[in-house]
Amino acid sequence: MTRDKVSIHGAWASRWVFILAATGSAVGLGNIWKFPYMTGMYGGGAFVIMYLVCIFLVGLPIMLAETLIGRRGRQSPVNSLKSLALEAGASPKWSWAALMGMVAALLILSFYSVVAGWSLDYIISMGRGTFDGISAEGAGAAFGALTSDPWRLTLWHSLFMLLTGFVIARGVVAGLERGLRIMMPLLFVLLLVLLGYSMTTGHFMQGFHFLFDFQPDRLLDGVLAAMGHAFFTLSVGVGSIMVYGAYMPRQASIGATVLTVGVLDTLVALTAGLALFPIVFAGGLEPSAGPGLMFVTLPVAFGNIAFGQLMGTVFFILVLIAAWTSSISMLEPAVAYLVERTQRSRAFVTSVLALLCWLVGMGTVLSFNVAADAKFFVFAEDGFRLFQWGAEGGRNFFDSIDYLTSRILLPLGGLAFVLFAGWVLQRETVRDELALRHPRLFPWVYWAMRVVAPLGVLIVFVAELVK
Ligand code: PFF
Numbered sequence: 101m102t103r104d105k106v107s108i109h110g111a112w113a114s115r116w117v118f119i120l121a122a123t124g125s126a127v128g129l130g131n132i133w134k135f136p137y138m139t140g141m142y143g144g145g146a147f148v149i150m151y152l153v154c155i156f157l158v159g160l161p162i163m164l165a166e167t168l169i170g171r172r173g174r175q176s177p178v179n180s181l182k183s184l185a186l187e188a189g190a191s192p193k194w195s196w197a198a199l200m201g202m203v204a205a206l207l208i209l210s211f212y213s214v215v216a217g218w219s220l221d222y223i224i225s226m227g228r229g230t231f232d233g234i235s236a237e238g239a240g241a242a243f244g245a246l247t248s249d250p251w252r253l254t255l256w257h258s259l260f261m262l263l264t265g266f267v268i269a270r271g272v273v274a275g276l277e278r279g280l281r282i283m284m285p286l287l288f289v290l291l292l293v294l295l296g297y298s299m300t301t302g303h304f305m306q307g308f309h310f311l312f313d314f315q316p317d318r319l320l321d322g323v324l325a326a327m328g329h330a331f332f333t334l335s336v337g338v339g340s341i342m343v344y345g346a347y348m349p350r351q352a353s354i355g356a357t358v359l360t361v362g363v364l365d366t367l368v369a370l371t372a373g374l375a376l377f378p379i380v381f382a383g384g385l386e387p388s389a390g391p392g393l394m395f396v397t398l399p400v401a402f403g404n405i406a407f408g409q410l411m412g413t414v415f416f417i418l419v420l421i422a423a424w425t426s427s428i429s430m431l432e433p434a435v436a437y438l439v440e441r442t443q444r445s446r447a448f449v450t451s452v453l454a455l456l457c458w459l460v461g462m463g464t465v466l467s468f469n470v471a472a473d474a475k476f477f478v479f480a481e482d483g484f485r486l487f488q489w490g491a492e493g494g495r496n497f498f499d500s501i502d503y504l505t506s507r508i509l510l511p512l513g514g515l516a517f518v519l520f521a522g523w524v525l526q527r528e529t530v531r532d533e534l535a536l537r538h539p540r541l542f543p544w545v546y547w548a549m550r551v552v553a554p555l556g557v558l559i560v561f562v563a564e565l566v567k
Pocket of ligand 1: 205333335336339
């Protein structure tokens with residue numbers, strides 16, 4: 101029996117520390133940077149509704165599945181799946197899903213580090229007062245100057261990767277707890293301050309309607325994007341939450357814990373959206389501006405309010421920390437696995453993996469400037485090409501990795517995890533691990549894991565193909 105095993109990688113002191121760590125993983129650039137710009141690109145309310153549906157019907161059941169598999173297995177995701185599969189008399193090949201997740205997490209880290217690097221740059225610019233009194237146009241130009249400079253991007257990308265590797269090498273359980281206790285509440289308070297500012301712009305209701313108006317005709321436009329983002333923002337489908345589950349104390353109720361993390365994550369994203377869009381409209385900016393959206397709007401806000409220089413600096417420091425606690429969770433599944441497999445030290449394994457991610461990340465750095473014309477997945481009139489320089493359509497390197505991970509690998513990984521928990525593990529095992537506070541809810545939750553979430557993923561894939 102695996103029931104009373106402990107992980108060799110450490111254990112959280114309590115359920116609350118797990119909540120902090122999992123929230124630290126979930127809340128990151130996905131909430132503050134990616135959610136607003138994707139909402140803008142996919143037209144607002146229709147995307148937000150799809151995203152919320154996916155979070156609650158698909159994302160949360162998968163998060164439950166991952167946490168319970170991790171806690172039951174007490175090892176890296178790959179080995180947890182392998183040992184639980186063998187124990188249940190199923191094929192050890194289930195562990196391939198975790199292997200794929202591991203690779204997906206490393207690919208995400210490669211570009212995440214570049215974007216987190218932007219916030220490092222912004223901490224300095226904010227602190228120096230570069231954005232004082234800046235217009236929307238000026239902020240756009242400042243962002244353009246940053247992304248068109250490969251050296252500047254490389255510097256920050258490298259620094260961020262070092263920061264991530266540093267905590268991982270020392271062990272997440274030791275490194276994370278203290279920082280998280282201060283940083284998560286502070287981040288929320290500052291988001292509320294931003295929200296306060298956006299209420300004074302005179303465009304608050306416009307932003308509100310943009311986010312929450314229901315547009316039935318646009319519902320299918322971004323359905324795969326919305327599901328992919330639900331996975332991304334909850335950090336599910338890659339094994340990050342699973343590996344954190346492996347460090348979770350035995351007594352804690354997984355049900356209530358996961359719900360708390362999911363709700364906090366959603367609140368941060370919606371608050372960020374509500375804070376950003378009024379500023380976008382007030383500055384005459386385009387909601388569909390893409391990845392630069394946050395980096396262009398926030399300087400305008402902070403550049404034009406009292407104590408903006410100070411608050412802006414603190415805000416970008418918090419964004420950096422939020423990104424940091426997320427990126428740590430991306431590296432942990434692979435580090436835990438390789439430590440188990442090779443018996444090498446954490447420091448060694450971390451260095452190798454971080455270097456690898458850094459190298460792949462250089463592709464993203466260059467995709468914003470000198471290699472902007474390097475296009476992958478090109479569907480042209482005369483057929484499909486995997487790569488073409490200067491093609492009209494297609495995706496640059498950053499977009500390609502983002503697309504491949506969020507829209508394909510994470511949903512597939514999540515699907516495998518939830519099917520494993522729902523159909524391979526015994527019902528009693530699942531009930532026992534979840535330890536719901538209201539046991540009468542169990543059949544519903546179990547049903548969500550067995551049927552609703554897997555069907556949800558499949559329906560979205562099919563809807564994307566036929567739309
Ligand atoms: N959830 C993180 C965010 O929203 O920024 C991103 C993320 C973390 C994705 C960990 C995947 C992961 F494994």
